[in-house]
Amino acid sequence: MAGHDTTATETVAGFLDGLASEQPTPGGGGAAAISGAMGAALVSMVCNLTIGKKKYAEVEEELKGLREKAEDLRATLTGMIAEDVAAFDAVMGAYGLPKASDDEKAARAEAIQVALRQATDVPLACCRACREVIDLAAVAAEKGNLNVISDAGVAVLSAHAGLRSAALNVYVNAKAITDRDFAEGRLRELNDLLSGTDALTEKTYDVVKAKLS
Amino acid sequence: MAGHDTTATETVAGFLDGLASEQPTPGGGGAAAISGAMGAALVSMVCNLTIGKKKYAEVEEELKGLREKAEDLRATLTGMIAEDVAAFDAVMGAYGLPKASDDEKAARAEAIQVALRQATDVPLACCRACREVIDLAAVAAEKGNLNVISDAGVAVLSAHAGLRSAALNVYVNAKAITDRDFAEGRLRELNDLLSGTDALTEKTYDVVKAKLS
Numbered sequence: 357m358a359g360h361d362t363t364a365t366e367t368v369a370g371f372l373d374g375l376a377s378e379q380p381t382p383g384g385g386g387a388a389a390i391s392g393a394m395g396a397a398l399v400s401m402v403c404n405l406t407i408g409k410k411k412y413a414e415v416e417e418e419l420k421g422l423r424e425k426a427e428d429l430r431a432t433l434t435g436m437i438a439e440d441v442a443a444f445d446a447v448m449g450a451y452g453l454p455k456a457s458d459d460e461k462a463a464r465a466e467a468i469q470v471a472l473r474q475a476t477d478v479p480l481a482c483c484r485a486c487r488e489v490i491d492l493a494a495v496a497a498e499k500g501n502l503n504v505i506s507d508a509g510v511a512v513l514s515a516h517a518g519l520r521s522a523a524l525n526v527y528v529n530a531k532a533i534t535d536r537d538f539a540e541g542r543l544r545e546l547n548d549l550l551s552g553t554d555a556l557t558e559k560t561y562d563v564v565k566a567k568l569s
Numbered sequence: 570m571a572g573h574d575t576t577a578t579e580t581v582a583g584f585l586d587g588l589a590s591e592q593p594t595p596g597g598g599g600a601a602a603i604s605g606a607m608g609a610a611l612v613s614m615v616c617n618l619t620i621g622k623k624k625y626a627e628v629e630e631e632l633k634g635l636r637e638k639a640e641d642l643r644a645t646l647t648g649m650i651a652e653d654v655a656a657f658d659a660v661m662g663a664y665g666l667p668k669a670s671d672d673e674k675a676a677r678a679e680a681i682q683v684a685l686r687q688a689t690d691v692p693l694a695c696c697r698a699c700r701e702v703i704d705l706a707a708v709a710a711e712k713g714n715l716n717v718i719s720d721a722g723v724a725v726l727s728a729h730a731g732l733r734s735a736a737l738n739v740y741v742n743a744k745a746i747t748d749r750d751f752a753e754g755r756l757r758e759l760n761d762l763l764s765g766t767d768a769l770t771e772k773t774y775d776v777v778k779a780k781l782s
Contacts, residue, residue, distance in 0.1 A: 364580065364581040364582035364585070365580050365581075365582060366580065366581055367577065367578050367579060367580055367581070368576075368577040368578075368579055368580070368581055368584050368603065368647070368650070369577035369578060369647060371581050372577070372606050372607065372610045372643060372647060373610075375607060375610035375611060375613075375614060376609075376610035376611075376613035376614055376617070376639075376640070376643060377613075377614065377617060378614070378617035378618055380618070380717065383611070383614065383717070383720050383723075384611060384719055384720040384722070384723030384724075387607045387610075387611060387723050387727055388723060390581065390603070390607065391604065391607070391726075391727060391730065393585050394585065394588060394600045394603065394604070396589075397585045397586075397588035397589035397600075398588060398589075398596070398597060398600060400588075400589035400590075401588060401589055401590065401591070401596065404589070404590060404591035405591055405593070426589075427589070430585060430589060434581070434582060434585060437581070504593065504596070506597055506737040506738060506740075506741050507596050507597040509597070509734070509737045510596075510597030510600050510601060510734040510737060511597075513604075513730040513733050513734050514600055514604060514730055514734070516730070517604065517726040517727055517729070517730035520726050520774070521722070521723040521726050521727070524719040524722045524723060524777065524778070524781065525719060527719075527778065527781045527782065528719050528781055531781065531782065561733070564737065565737070565740065568737065568740045568741055568744065569740065569744065
């Protein structure tokens with residue numbers, strides 16, 4: 357529908373064109389996934405520029421583990437650019453179903469609800485992954501190579517923006533879900549994921565700034 | 570040197586690969602530019618999905634102006650992905666100059682300083698552009714189409730992350746500049762740009778969240 361490739365094989369400029377366009381996808385959900393993926397990538401970069409350096413031999417094993425987790429999260433988050441579009445399109449598709457008869461109305465209402473639950477779970481998974489990236493970035497800022505420590509600061513800011521951005525899409529879609537047990541369960545999980553992240557992000561940013569001066 | 574295309578014609582996945590790699594560019598500076606550009610693109614998207622709608626006729630002219638500014642800033646910020654790499658490479662190149670004789674040492678020291686001033690001005694320009702995107706996103710969140718208001722929230726978060734990310738690169742490079750008048754002037758401008766943005770970002774996020782519920 358958008359006429360834009362909305363996967364990670366799109367160019368950066370092309371993705372931004374699609375984001376800016378009057379088409380609803382890609383939108384904030386895709387931007388959130390990219391923010392998280394940039395955070396994960398920067399954690400990997402800090403690890404890559406620390407591992408193998410004599411001065412950092414003591415943290416080498418820990419940073420190898422960190423890099424492995426960051427690369428898994430980067431792959432997950434990169435895949436979410438397209439998942440977000442698919443989830444949105446499914447909601448739009450369900451709203452577009454026929455509603456002439458009572459049977460059609462019931463089938464349409466049920467299809468909308470199925471799509472909305474999926475469109476809640478996709479950004480919630482993005483929140484979960486971004487939260488993990490924040491935790492990894494905090495370790496990278498503490499233990500990574502001083503020469504690239506600013507990149508750990510950018511990592512935590514990107515992941516935090518990704519988390520709070522994806523949260524907005526959880527709120528939007530959860531609101532329209534009629535199964536309140538489902539919706540409230542997802543909102544509780546979101547609150548748990550958000551909990552403490554503002555403080556951890558600021559703490560990590562301060563650690564980085566202190567190391568820069 | 571990086572073996573990665575580091576312009577906006579790179580694919581999203583390729584850019585993320587380059588970010589994660591053991592090469593120092595692209596790094597946090599490029600990520601900051603993309604965050605800012607995503608923010609600008611999402612302001613445009615909100616404008617595009619508001620302009621032409623009867624319900625929003627009253628704000629149409631204002632949002633057309635907003636979109637024009639957002640599109641200019643998006644172009645500027647997209648160009649900064651490559652500028653950041655060039656500025657970093659220039660610093661590395663200057664450090665790599667010969668230093669056998671006193672003349673060579675003096676020429677090298679001067680070349681390093683020239684490159685460092687440029688490597689301070691590039692992220693400072695990114696901060697300036699991101700600050701403007703934050704201001705535009707605040708208006709988009711106030712006046713944009715309610716159906717896409719979450720995208721205005723993502724816009725402000727992305728631009729704010731871009732601003733604070735680029736600020737780290739200003740700190741890094743300003744520190745090594747021997748012309749303290751230059752460095753302190755740039756740090757003063759940075760402080761002015763940062764001033765009030767945490768509060769404005771939170772206020773805008775709260776405006777969006779309130780409209781979602």
